[in-house]
Amino acid sequence: MVADRASADSKKRNPAIVLVEPQLGENIGAAARAMANFGLGDLRLVRPRDGWPSKKARAAASGALGIVDDARMFESTEAAIADLNFVYATTARSRDLPKEVVGPREAVAVLKARAAAGQATGILFGRERWGLTNEEIALADTIVTFPVNPAFASLNMAQAVLLVCYEWLSAGLDGKLPTRVAVPEIDVTPARKAHLLGLIRHLEEALEPTGYFRTADMKPTMVQNLRAVLQRAGFTKDEIDVLHGVVAALERQRERRRGDTADG
Amino acid sequence: MVADRASADSKKRNPAIVLVEPQLGENIGAAARAMANFGLGDLRLVRPRDGWPSKKARAAASGALGIVDDARMFESTEAAIADLNFVYATTARSRDLPKEVVGPREAVAVLKARAAAGQATGILFGRERWGLTNEEIALADTIVTFPVNPAFASLNMAQAVLLVCYEWLSAGLDGKLPTRVAVPEIDVTPARKAHLLGLIRHLEEALEPTGYFRTADMKPTMVQNLRAVLQRAGFTKDEIDVLHGVVAALERQRERRRGDTADG
Numbered sequence: 437m438v439a440d441r442a443s444a445d446s447k448k449r450n451p452a453i454v455l456v457e458p459q460l461g462e463n464i465g466a467a468a469r470a471m472a473n474f475g476l477g478d479l480r481l482v483r484p485r486d487g488w489p490s491k492k493a494r495a496a497a498s499g500a501l502g503i504v505d506d507a508r509m510f511e512s513t514e515a516a517i518a519d520l521n522f523v524y525a526t527t528a529r530s531r532d533l534p535k536e537v538v539g540p541r542e543a544v545a546v547l548k549a550r551a552a553a554g555q556a557t558g559i560l561f562g563r564e565r566w567g568l569t570n571e572e573i574a575l576a577d578t579i580v581t582f583p584v585n586p587a588f589a590s591l592n593m594a595q596a597v598l599l600v601c602y603e604w605l606s607a608g609l610d611g612k613l614p615t616r617v618a619v620p621e622i623d624v625t626p627a628r629k630a631h632l633l634g635l636i637r638h639l640e641e642a643l644e645p646t647g648y649f650r651t652a653d654m655k656p657t658m659v660q661n662l663r664a665v666l667q668r669a670g671f672t673k674d675e676i677d678v679l680h681g682v683v684a685a686l687e688r689q690r691e692r693r694r695g696d697t698a699d700g
Numbered sequence: 701m702v703a704d705r706a707s708a709d710s711k712k713r714n715p716a717i718v719l720v721e722p723q724l725g726e727n728i729g730a731a732a733r734a735m736a737n738f739g740l741g742d743l744r745l746v747r748p749r750d751g752w753p754s755k756k757a758r759a760a761a762s763g764a765l766g767i768v769d770d771a772r773m774f775e776s777t778e779a780a781i782a783d784l785n786f787v788y789a790t791t792a793r794s795r796d797l798p799k800e801v802v803g804p805r806e807a808v809a810v811l812k813a814r815a816a817a818g819q820a821t822g823i824l825f826g827r828e829r830w831g832l833t834n835e836e837i838a839l840a841d842t843i844v845t846f847p848v849n850p851a852f853a854s855l856n857m858a859q860a861v862l863l864v865c866y867e868w869l870s871a872g873l874d875g876k877l878p879t880r881v882a883v884p885e886i887d888v889t890p891a892r893k894a895h896l897l898g899l900i901r902h903l904e905e906a907l908e909p910t911g912y913f914r915t916a917d918m919k920p921t922m923v924q925n926l927r928a929v930l931q932r933a934g935f936t937k938d939e940i941d942v943l944h945g946v947v948a949a950l951e952r953q954r955e956r957r958r959g960d961t962a963d964g
Contacts, residue, residue: 470859475849498854541870583869585739590762595734595862602863605847606805639946648949665942669933678929682903685912686950 451547451604452478452558453597454516454523456572459485459564465496465504466594467561472500474601479507480516480558513560513572521555522547525568525576526596528589536578543580544603559600564593627673635676635683636663642687715811715868716742716822717861718780718787720836723749723828729760729768730858731825736764738865739872743771744780744822777824777836782894785819786811789832789840790860792853799928800842807844808867819889823864828857838924839893841931891937899940899947900927906951 453471458464458481468479481488488509497504510516517523524543538546547557560576562568573579582591582599591599626632640659649655671679717735722728722745732743745752752773761768774780781787788807802810811821824840826832837843846855846863855863890896904923913919935943 469854472852473846473848473855473859475851498856500852500854539870583866584737585869588736588764590733590764591737592762595737595859598859598862599866602847602866605849606803643946643949646949646952648946661942662946665935665939668939669935671929671933675929675932678925682907682912682926683950685907685910686947688910 449551450476450478451551451600452480452517452520452556453601454480454482454513454558454560455484455593455597456482456513456516456560456568457485457563458561458593461486461490461492462496463564463592463594464490464507465493465498465500467597468493468497468500468503468507470594470598470601471503472497473598474605476601476604477503477506478558479503480510481507482510482513482516484509485563513575517558517560517575519556520558522550522557523560523576524558524578524580525560525573526562526580526582526600527573528567528581528584528591535573535576537581538578539583540580540600540603541607543578544600544607546578547604548607561593561596626670627676631673631676632666632671635671635679636666638680638683639666642683713815714740714742715815716744716781716784716820717865718744718746718777718822718824719748719857719861720746720777720780720824720832721749721827722825722857725750725754725756726760727828727856727858728754728771729757729762729764731861732757732761732764732767732771734858734862734865735767736761737862738869740865740868741767741770742822743767744774745771746774746777746780748773749827777839778893778897781822781824781839782897783820783892784822785890785892786814786821787824787840787893788822788842788844789824789837790826790844790846790864791837792831792845792848792855799837799840799932801845802842803847804844804864804867805871807842808864808871810842811868812871817889820892825857825860835924838927838931839897841890841934889936890934891940895937895940896930896935899935899943900930902944902947903930906947 453467453476455464455467458467461484464479464481464484471477471479484490486492488507489505493504494501508516524547527537543559547559550557559580560568560572562572580600582596584591636659639662643649649658717731717740719728719731722731725748728743728745728748735741735743748754750756752771753769757768758765772780788811791801807823811823814821823844824832824836826836844864846860848855900923903926907913913922
């Protein structure tokens with residue numbers, strides 16, 4: 437079927453997330469949800485403790501049901517990674533193993549390069565309580581570990597999946613945000629100086645009759661001060677228009693009061 | 701006490717995590733756990749829905765009890781950020797707001813630079829179900845959003861906290877200075893939010909009797925507009941003092957005129 441082929445292609449491009457003996461359905465669902473958020477889709481489970489399918493996994497997936505329902509079951513970690521060319525194992529602590537250890541960002545850079553070269557890749561995540569065995573880690577090519585506070589290292593499995601998936605999507609964006617989060621085109625171009633000077637003049641005229649510029653001697657310094665404040669703000673033309681409106685309103689009020697006095 | 705001093709210092713350096721009306725204790729605990737993993741400690745809660753303290757939060761913190769127990773409660777978002785110089789708001793969707801939008805990595809680079817300059821910073825996270833209101837977002841300087849798959853964008857609050865905290869620690873490990881981010885000089889530190897909010901209130905009061913806010917219906921939008929203009933300017937405390945003086949002068953004039961009328 438066409439859909440299957442497309443899905444197989446996408447599974448080939450993106451790394452497989454392999455959960456080894458996950459204990460709680462909730463965590464499997466949370467991992468699926470993390471995957472969906474960042475565009476991954478190939479979920480593989482090795483002997484989930486509480487059986488499969490899992491209602492709790494489906495509930496926790498929060499809409500990422502397709503990933504949960506398409507998850508593939510394996511009897512062994514070896515079988516789960518049999519079709520992959522390159523595999524990372526995630527660990528919380530350093531192990532005394534003759535393997536390279538990298539952070540998630542570095543790992544994703546490697547995975548991207550290998551995927552681009554047509555390789556099928558995957559990442560192993562261990563049990564919630566005690567991670568992967570040394571034998572399972574030995575099946576992987578390299579170890580990924582997470583930069584955490586040594587005084588409190590307690591990432592759970594779904595959080596570790598989230599971080600890897602997040603790095604995967606981030607690496608593809610080169611710092612750009614994906615299109616759904618359309619960045620509103622805000623023009624924050626500072627207004628031409630003529631507009632800024634117009635505002636300063638307006639403010640100066642409004643302040644003149646208020647006694648703000650105590651003495652004629654002090655006025656130049658005070659105007660310069662105001663100018664510095666408004667200049668540094670880097671107001672746009674639109675923002676300057678808003679401020680003209682504010683000053684005009686405060687002035688008008690004065691005019692109106694003056695009018696009241698004249699009429700009264 | 702030495703511990704308290706150290707903790708106060710670390711609170712100054714690291715951004716505050718501000719959860720606005722979090723709904724579930726579990727999620728507050730998960731956020732605290734994420735913070736602990738990546739070395740953050742300043743947790744602030746605005747009106748948690750199910751009350752406080754929360755047994756569920758403590759259970760989900762998984763050892764990060766200190767952060768949960770030290771969390772500070774606030775009656776409003778304004779109060780929660782009053783002592784901060786620079787604040788990010790996290791959003792899932794793009795909003796039609798005149799604010800810059802950045803990804804978490806960029807946001808963390810800015811936070812690092814500002815923290816290095818001695819500024820107190822923070823990040824707002826919204827309710828699980830519907831995030832932050834536009835009014836709450838308007839209180840922040842800039843928006844952070846997450847690079848997610850447009851077809852499935854469903855990060856929960858604790859996951860968003862995790863990603864920001866992860867970037868925070870990762871950025872610290874790079875050892876490289878974020879050269880792309882202009883490090884603000886110390887003398888242009890944006891004022892604490894309490895000062896900015898004070899100026900906005902002052903201006904609002906001064907404008908109220910002038911008819912600037914044509915109708916009661918239009919007022920909230922117009923106030924938000926003004927707030928956006930003043931917020932984006934990034935005024936320092938000294939600059940805000942100058943502007944208070946300007947507004948007070950324009951107001952005084954009105955009072956004097958009023959006095960004239962009474963006398964006349």
